[in-house]
Amino acid sequence: MTAFLDVQNLTVEFPMGSAIAARLRREPQPILKAVDSVSFSVERGESVGIVGESGCGKSTIAKAIVGLVRPASGTIELDGTPLTGSRSRATQRKIQMVFQDPGSSLNPSLTVERTLAELLTIHRIVPKEQVPERCGELMDLVELPRSMLEAYPKRLSGGQRQRVGIARALALEPEILIADEAVAALDVSVQAPILNLCNTLRRELGLTLLFISHDLAVVRHISDRVVVVYLGTVVEDGATEQVFNDPRHPYTRALIAAAPKFGVKKQPGKSALTGEPPNALDLPSGCRFRTRCPLAAEICSQVEPVLSGPPDANRAACHFAWEESESKT
Amino acid sequence: MSKRLLEIADLEVTVQRRGREITPVDGVSLTLDRGEILGIAGESGSGKTLTLRSILGMLPHGSRIRGDLRFALADDPPAPFSPDAVHGHGISIIFQEPMTALNPTMRIGDLIAEGPRIHKGLDKAEGRARAIELMKLVGIPNPERRSKMWPHQLSGGLRQRVMIATALSTEPKLVLCDEPTTALDVSVQDQILGLLQDLRNRLDMAIIFVSHDIAVLGELCDRLAIMYAGQIVEIGPTDDVIADPKHPYTAALMSSVPSFQKSEDDLVGIPGHPPDPESFAPGCRFAPRCAFAQPDCRTAHYDLVEVSAMRATSCIHPEALSPS
Numbered sequence: 033m034t035a036f037l038d039v040q041n042l043t044v045e046f047p048m049g050s051a052i053a054a055r056l057r058r059e060p061q062p063i064l065k066a067v068d069s070v071s072f073s074v075e076r077g078e079s080v081g082i083v084g085e086s087g088c089g090k091s092t093i094a095k096a097i098v099g100l101v102r103p104a105s106g107t108i109e110l111d112g113t114p115l116t117g118s119r120s121r122a123t124q125r126k127i128q129m130v131f132q133d134p135g136s137s138l139n140p141s142l143t144v145e146r147t148l149a150e151l152l153t154i155h156r157i158v159p160k161e162q163v164p165e166r167c168g169e170l171m172d173l174v175e176l177p178r179s180m181l182e183a184y185p186k187r188l189s190g191g192q193r194q195r196v197g198i199a200r201a202l203a204l205e206p207e208i209l210i211a212d213e214a215v216a217a218l219d220v221s222v223q224a225p226i227l228n229l230c231n232t233l234r235r236e237l238g239l240t241l242l243f244i245s246h247d248l249a250v251v252r253h254i255s256d257r258v259v260v261v262y263l264g265t266v267v268e269d270g271a272t273e274q275v276f277n278d279p280r281h282p283y284t285r286a287l288i289a290a291a292p293k294f295g296v297k298k299q300p301g302k303s304a305l306t307g308e309p310p311n312a313l314d315l316p317s318g319c320r321f322r323t324r325c326p327l328a329a330e331i332c333s334q335v336e337p338v339l340s341g342p343p344d345a346n347r348a349a350c351h352f353a354w355e356e357s358e359s360k361t
Numbered sequence: 362m363s364k365r366l367l368e369i370a371d372l373e374v375t376v377q378r379r380g381r382e383i384t385p386v387d388g389v390s391l392t393l394d395r396g397e398i399l400g401i402a403g404e405s406g407s408g409k410t411l412t413l414r415s416i417l418g419m420l421p422h423g424s425r426i427r428g429d430l431r432f433a434l435a436d437d438p439p440a441p442f443s444p445d446a447v448h449g450h451g452i453s454i455i456f457q458e459p460m461t462a463l464n465p466t467m468r469i470g471d472l473i474a475e476g477p478r479i480h481k482g483l484d485k486a487e488g489r490a491r492a493i494e495l496m497k498l499v500g501i502p503n504p505e506r507r508s509k510m511w512p513h514q515l516s517g518g519l520r521q522r523v524m525i526a527t528a529l530s531t532e533p534k535l536v537l538c539d540e541p542t543t544a545l546d547v548s549v550q551d552q553i554l555g556l557l558q559d560l561r562n563r564l565d566m567a568i569i570f571v572s573h574d575i576a577v578l579g580e581l582c583d584r585l586a587i588m589y590a591g592q593i594v595e596i597g598p599t600d601d602v603i604a605d606p607k608h609p610y611t612a613a614l615m616s617s618v619p620s621f622q623k624s625e626d627d628l629v630g631i632p633g634h635p636p637d638p639e640s641f642a643p644g645c646r647f648a649p650r651c652a653f654a655q656p657d658c659r660t661a662h663y664d665l666v667e668v669s670a671m672r673a674t675s676c677i678h679p680e681a682l683s684p685s
Contacts, residue, residue, distance in 0.1 A: 085548060295621060
């Protein structure tokens with residue numbers, strides 16, 4: 033594989049409940065597989081959207097890539113070099129993250145300038161005397177007035193804070209920017225310019241963008257490729273337009289049907305997706321979507337489907353992903 | 362029977378902030394018919410939630426309401442009312458976060474039965490039967506078993522259904538919804554929106570649905586009101602307001618929403634910020650951010666003016682939007 037960012041069989045586990053209680057009951061401690069054998073790759077300069085419902089593991093995937101959680105197994109390679117749990121500062125710099133809530137991810141007791149300067153100094157991005165100038169340049173980059181460097185986060189609006197969050201990530205001159213629900217908390221009029229900013233940065237700095245969101249319309253707007261995650265596994269992966277126009281996995285199809293669509297008239301409540309995802313501690317056998325799937329058949333409870341598909345098409349993890357359309361057309 | 366269910370005229374809500382009195386809702390007027398779904402869209406701080414809550418008097422401590430609110434309790438035309446008299450008798454409210462809105466120390470069945478037992482005088486057994494009936498109505502599977510569970514044992518979607526059942530338990534004519542699907546996943550949100558629409562059709566209740574999500578409102582509502590800086594700037598049938606805005610703020614808002622149709626165009630967004638309620642200026646409050654603003658916008662008297670049947674805008678130059 034020669035992909036820029038290559039994630040193979042990534043698995044992240046979290047022990048649940050109290051270890052002592054489990055020991056006293058002489059039971060093994062329950063383990064939640066938040067991410068289960070996830071594989072995907074991202075090309076340099078590409079923008080990939082990871083979509084899924086809450087609890088599907090999309091944020092955990094991001095955290096594993098940045099190095100905030102340690103994978104139980106699997107490999108993450110950046111430009112051919114494996115990324116391990118303990119990373120050098122130089123490696124850490126290459127992947128940066130923007131978080132959902134800029135209100136709580138910025139240090140309230142530091143001015144914007146000190147937030148940025150601290151990073152520039154610790155990582156020795158520029159010589160000390162150039163730090164103030166670089167802070168100013170970063171503000172230009174995220175389209176904030178330089179005068180705002182003196183401000184504390186609480187004085188800024190949500191959109192401005194999120195721009196500072198992006199400036200902070202960009203301070204380290206990363207190659208990959210991971211945005212974890214970065215616009216979810218913003219009003220649409222503020223969200224739109226932030227999305228535009230992400231696009232501009234990608235074009236001008238050649239950034240690779242990993243965009244994690246539950247909002248299909250946002251992902252469609254910003255990504256070249258989409259990875260759909262359900263209960264810790266990738267169920268579909270393909271070019272954005274292909275996935276949205278011709279979804280192959282019944283979950284993707286249902287998710288698209290359920291999403292409210294601005295500019296498209298539809299009746300709510302007509303999606304095939306009923307009920308809610310099963311408990312991640314007690315997964316169904318075989319395909320984990322089968323309990324909510326309109327196509328579920330016997331094979332689905334016995335064999336876990338793998339991601340597959342013809343070349344140049346989206347890949348889907350469903351036994352019927354490609355059969356069903358042939359019988360239809 | 363009068364068709365009109367609710368009339369609000371010149372509603373003003375004043376709130377104390379740092380010792381000063383501010384007016385985050387400033388002159389809202391609207392009407393609602395029986396069985397109608399009205400959406401109120403607006404960004405954070407636009408006053409949409411305060412408008413909704415003022416109907417039931419659920420406002421922060423120290424706030425004051427001025428204006429004329431009328432509600433048709435029986436089949437008569439709308440008449441002035443006190444919030445306490447209608448809460449549970451005709452008007453119910455559903456909140457955004459079902460976990461904090463449901464009493465964690467009561468079992469689901471008791472929670473749902475509480476309203477009917479207080480307001481309709483049902484005894485314990487009748488209340489239980491009514492709770493199970495309501496749980497069936499809102500599509501909660503296994504209602505008998507679930508009625509004995511606690512709120513924390515349910516998922517977010519089921520909790521929201523419990524809240525809807527609680528709201529419906531007193532057979533309201535009007536259900537106020539304060540962003541009830543914002544915390545939910547799209548698949549669950551879709552189910553809840555479908556449920557609300559279905560309940561409206563079956564029970565002929567009216568709904569006022571407040572949300573920041575235009576796509577959600579577009580699906581659910583018959584009519585849409587757009588709020589900006591404490592005022593309604595535009596109101597009309599949902600599809601018309603979305604497709605052919607008559608106020609520059611509405612137009613700018615619509616061009617900020619990522620469309621489900623793929624477009625290579627950049628989203629537009631709105632430069633600047635909404636004004637702070639402490640410094641509302643005279644004239645049109647959107648004028649400082651408006652691309653079409655003219656000198657008289659900053660001085661002209663503001664009011665919602667009907668531009669065509671069912672449609673009203675506060676913009677005094679709506680023709681600027683559609684040069685023809």
